[in-house]
Amino acid sequence: MQKVIETLLIGLTTGSIYALMSLALVLVWRSTRVINFAQAGQAMFATYIGFEISSRSGIFWLGLLFAIVGGALLGAGVDYFFMRVLFKHANTGPAAVVAPVIATLGLLGLIRSVVGLTWGGEFKTIEAPASTDGYTIGSTTIPFSALNALIIITVSIILIGLALLFQRTNLGLALRASAYAPEIAKLAGIRTAQTRTIGWAIAGGVGGVAGMLVTSNNFLSPYSLDLLLVFGFIAAVIGGLESMVGAVIGALVLGIGLTFILNYVGTSLVFIGGFTVLILVLLIKPDGIMAKGKGRRA
Amino acid sequence: MSGLAVTRLNVSHGAIHALHDITFSVEPGQLAAVIGSNGAGKTTLLRTLSGLKDASSGAAQWENREMLGVKPEDLVRRGISHVSEGKSVIPELTVKENLVLGGIWRGDKADTAQAIEEVVELFPRLGERMSQSADTLSGGERQMLAIGRALVSRPKLLLLDEPSLGLAPLVIEQIFQTVDHLRHKLGLTVVLVEQNAMSALEIADIGIIINLGHVVATGKAKELIDDPALRAAYLGY
Amino acid sequence: MESWRKARAAVRKKIAFFILLGWALLIIGDRVDELRVYQGAQIAMYTIALASIVLLTGYSGQVSLGNGAMMAVGGYSAALTLNNLQTPIWFAFLMAILVSACFGSLLGAAAARLSGPYLAGTTLALAVGLPAIANQFSFLGGEPGLLFDVGFPPERFGEEFTQYKWFFWIASVIALLALFITSNILQSRFGRTWRAIRGNSLAAELAGIHSSRMKVLAFTISSALAGLAGAVLAMTISLVAPGAYSLTLSFALVTGAVLAGVSSLPGVVLGGAILVAIPEIADALAGRFGNADSLNNYLPGLITSVLLILSVIYTPNGPGENLRKHLRKKHAH
Numbered sequence: 061m062q063k064v065i066e067t068l069l070i071g072l073t074t075g076s077i078y079a080l081m082s083l084a085l086v087l088v089w090r091s092t093r094v095i096n097f098a099q100a101g102q103a104m105f106a107t108y109i110g111f112e113i114s115s116r117s118g119i120f121w122l123g124l125l126f127a128i129v130g131g132a133l134l135g136a137g138v139d140y141f142f143m144r145v146l147f148k149h150a151n152t153g154p155a156a157v158v159a160p161v162i163a164t165l166g167l168l169g170l171i172r173s174v175v176g177l178t179w180g181g182e183f184k185t186i187e188a189p190a191s192t193d194g195y196t197i198g199s200t201t202i203p204f205s206a207l208n209a210l211i212i213i214t215v216s217i218i219l220i221g222l223a224l225l226f227q228r229t230n231l232g233l234a235l236r237a238s239a240y241a242p243e244i245a246k247l248a249g250i251r252t253a254q255t256r257t258i259g260w261a262i263a264g265g266v267g268g269v270a271g272m273l274v275t276s277n278n279f280l281s282p283y284s285l286d287l288l289l290v291f292g293f294i295a296a297v298i299g300g301l302e303s304m305v306g307a308v309i310g311a312l313v314l315g316i317g318l319t320f321i322l323n324y325v326g327t328s329l330v331f332i333g334g335f336t337v338l339i340l341v342l343l344i345k346p347d348g349i350m351a352k353g354k355g356r357r358a
Numbered sequence: 359m360s361g362l363a364v365t366r367l368n369v370s371h372g373a374i375h376a377l378h379d380i381t382f383s384v385e386p387g388q389l390a391a392v393i394g395s396n397g398a399g400k401t402t403l404l405r406t407l408s409g410l411k412d413a414s415s416g417a418a419q420w421e422n423r424e425m426l427g428v429k430p431e432d433l434v435r436r437g438i439s440h441v442s443e444g445k446s447v448i449p450e451l452t453v454k455e456n457l458v459l460g461g462i463w464r465g466d467k468a469d470t471a472q473a474i475e476e477v478v479e480l481f482p483r484l485g486e487r488m489s490q491s492a493d494t495l496s497g498g499e500r501q502m503l504a505i506g507r508a509l510v511s512r513p514k515l516l517l518l519d520e521p522s523l524g525l526a527p528l529v530i531e532q533i534f535q536t537v538d539h540l541r542h543k544l545g546l547t548v549v550l551v552e553q554n555a556m557s558a559l560e561i562a563d564i565g566i567i568i569n570l571g572h573v574v575a576t577g578k579a580k581e582l583i584d585d586p587a588l589r590a591a592y593l594g595y
Numbered sequence: 596m597e598s599w600r601k602a603r604a605a606v607r608k609k610i611a612f613f614i615l616l617g618w619a620l621l622i623i624g625d626r627v628d629e630l631r632v633y634q635g636a637q638i639a640m641y642t643i644a645l646a647s648i649v650l651l652t653g654y655s656g657q658v659s660l661g662n663g664a665m666m667a668v669g670g671y672s673a674a675l676t677l678n679n680l681q682t683p684i685w686f687a688f689l690m691a692i693l694v695s696a697c698f699g700s701l702l703g704a705a706a707a708r709l710s711g712p713y714l715a716g717t718t719l720a721l722a723v724g725l726p727a728i729a730n731q732f733s734f735l736g737g738e739p740g741l742l743f744d745v746g747f748p749p750e751r752f753g754e755e756f757t758q759y760k761w762f763f764w765i766a767s768v769i770a771l772l773a774l775f776i777t778s779n780i781l782q783s784r785f786g787r788t789w790r791a792i793r794g795n796s797l798a799a800e801l802a803g804i805h806s807s808r809m810k811v812l813a814f815t816i817s818s819a820l821a822g823l824a825g826a827v828l829a830m831t832i833s834l835v836a837p838g839a840y841s842l843t844l845s846f847a848l849v850t851g852a853v854l855a856g857v858s859s860l861p862g863v864v865l866g867g868a869i870l871v872a873i874p875e876i877a878d879a880l881a882g883r884f885g886n887a888d889s890l891n892n893y894l895p896g897l898i899t900s901v902l903l904i905l906s907v908i909y910t911p912n913g914p915g916e917n918l919r920k921h922l923r924k925k926h927a928h
Binding site for chain 1: 658705713719846901903907
């Protein structure tokens with residue numbers, strides 16, 4: 061019983077980090093109809109900035125702030141300079157469908173190379189802002205630490221903040237309208253291009269937080285966020301890609317599920333487990349678990 | 359002149375020349391009914407005027423300013439609102455959110471709230487359904503919502519694309535009556551595109567008949583209704 | 596009857612072309628130095644791998660990032676066969692083809708209903724994860740991997756025939772065969788059917804084409820090619836290890852395919868040459884800038900990514916497309 065609770069708590073921690081990544085992916089998908097594989101690169105870049113600030117100042121939270129800002133700026137930059145050019149040029153022929161996909165992959169490689177050239181490939185570490193010792197309850201120590209609790213709290217705050225932004229503000233309304241029905245939004249006077257860039261900025265900032273959280277007490281390298289991208293993607297697919305709530309739920313489900321596999325079966329099957337879940341969801345319930353029956357439009 | 363002046367407008371869909379040298383003008387405060395059969399190019403005309411489509415040549419001016427080539431969201435700021443074909447509401451949003459959407463660009467929350475109140479006075483049914491999701495509305499209610507959202511932008515020129523499409527006759531009556539009423543009340547200039555030629559001409563000041571991308575006739579609405587040749591060709595009797 | 600005779604003449608012409616090409620390669624191989632010979636083997640390897648992408652993405656329109664993973668499957672199958680069953684080399688290559696074809700058909704079955712970004716994301720997951728899987732199971736050799744030694748060239752070729760020449764020979768023969776077969780497949784009704792599916796799968800279905808089956812077939816053949824390429828890669832480095840089939844490889848393949856024209860089979864040779872040239876250029880540049888570790892590690896990636904981005908934006912259908920557009924414009928006037 062105790063192991064179940066432990067696994068659940070750790071799974072919740074992992075899942076909440078995945079939730080940030082999958083949320084960022086869904087945000088961009090909804091507004092631009094592109095799966096932004098470069099998200100891993102953007103988050104990684106933001107995390108390196110966070111690393112620089114936090115290691116120089118000794119304050120994790122300052123680093124996190126800079127990571128958010130850096131991630132947001134990079135996200136906006138990618139949309140403004142890269143995506144717009146891409147859609148202007150590559151829109152004919154059989155490659156038109158695949159061009160954005162390949163382009164974001166190219167961007168991922170580009171960011172990774174730039175990061176590697178600037179910081180080198182050796183592992184860096186970011187000091188965790190909270191203790192990583194498990195909590196002790198009575199005579200037993202569970203593997204759930206203060207850091208884990210902090211991660212869950214931080215992610216929850218961000219999620220609530222985003223929910224409020226989207227549901228209660230005019231900006232959030234504009235973002236949703238631009239994503240659901242860009243033409244109608246334009247006719248209502250919404251500057252959809254700028255709104256979309258803001259969406260990318262938010263996604264970038266969120267990705268930066270994900271990168272910082274997953275790296276605290278872990279190793280940072282130009283490749284360290286690839287797995288986060290994959291799991292974020294799987295989580296987004298589970299949730300259906302069209303709904304932000306779904307992205308979060310999918311991520312939590314995935315995080316908890318994978319942790320169970322990790323604890324009860326062993327590390328070898330974690331990735332296979334994740335991959336299998338992806339294939340199963342895509343085959344059995346292609347609209348994701350949150351679908352209201354609208355088809356899976358690519 | 360102030361008002362809407364379209365001069366030798368040409369629009370193409372790829373290789374297909376959809377509109378040929380369209381020329382007409384609408385005085386401020388007038389309601390112009392643009393009628394013609396399916397595929398005549400009426401929707402293309404409105405989409406070009408509202409900035410959703412590019413023209414290949416020609417000019418269109420509103421209040422003596424060129425409007426072609428301007429982005430739709432910028433035209434809204436000049437007082438031009440386009441209610442596009444097919445009930446342009448966003449089903450994932452609530453009725454209230456759809457209405458608020460029209461006022462975001464102005465950034466004046468108080469004024470937007472005021473405008474929404476005025477819309478609800480006009481369409482009480484919407485007032486009853488404010489927090490409902492827009493996809494639960496009936497066809498007629500969606501049309502009211504679409505027009506309502508356009509009104510929240512406080513337009514001076516209203517472009518309406520086939521508001522009667524898919525609606526029951528009684529509802530169509532209502533919509534037309536309301537359009538006529540509010541354009542007098544607010545002093546709007548209206549371009550009303552319709553297949554339902556009779557009802558449109560009855561509330562219009564002038565009529566413009568388009569066939570296969572050409573303007574075939576323009577004139578006072580009353581005269582067009584009374585012209586037997588036109589009646590036979592376009593009004594069916 | 597006439598068309599039959601024409602078709603057979605065309606095939607005969609093609610065979611002649613390939614034989615001529617092979618003979619030319621043989622002569623070139625004798626005249627160039629060791630490094631170039633080795634690079635020749637690499638180009639041959641890339642050619643096969645790129646052919647797999649041309650078939651899968653260029654013809655059947657499925658964007659997969661998992662070709663690197665399929666190459667791994669092929670490489671590992673070949674190594675395991677050679678090491679554990681002591682079979683002749685050609686059998687090891689055959690196993691590479693068969694096993695990766697099997698995996699390919701499985702992946703294809705799962706992927707047939709996916710499109711665009713979903714397919715890309717799923718295959719990306721595969722590409723990222725497969726090396727990780729190899730690390731987990733000890734019979735796969737873990738991180739250091741397994742040996743793959745094709746042995747020395749036969750004695751009758753004489754003293755002058757080096758190990759690298761042997762690699763080049765084997766790789767080229769395999770590449771020529773693979774390209775020949777692939778070219779025939781692409782020009783057959785299979786190729787036309789794939790193009791129909793890529794263009795408009797609904798219309799294709801209505802025309803009676805069984806799109807899912809054809810898509811799975813595309814995946815199967817493409818994976819077989821990739822697996823073969825993987826085995827050839829293993830031969831050239833005498834090793835199969837997770838690091839050789841990383842995401843970077845899948846990346847490079849996509850780049851090479853887009854650069855060379857994703858739907859043009861002849862382009863794969865150009866693509867292969869570019870892929871081999873990039874590390875060379877990167878090396879030269881790194882040398883001029885002081886040869887720092889980070890430069891050596893990340894400069895090739897930088898060049899590759901920039902090339903990929905530029906080519907996707909400006910020539911998404913390959914340079915051939917732009918050329919054709921240019922010529923068409925000239926004719927129109």
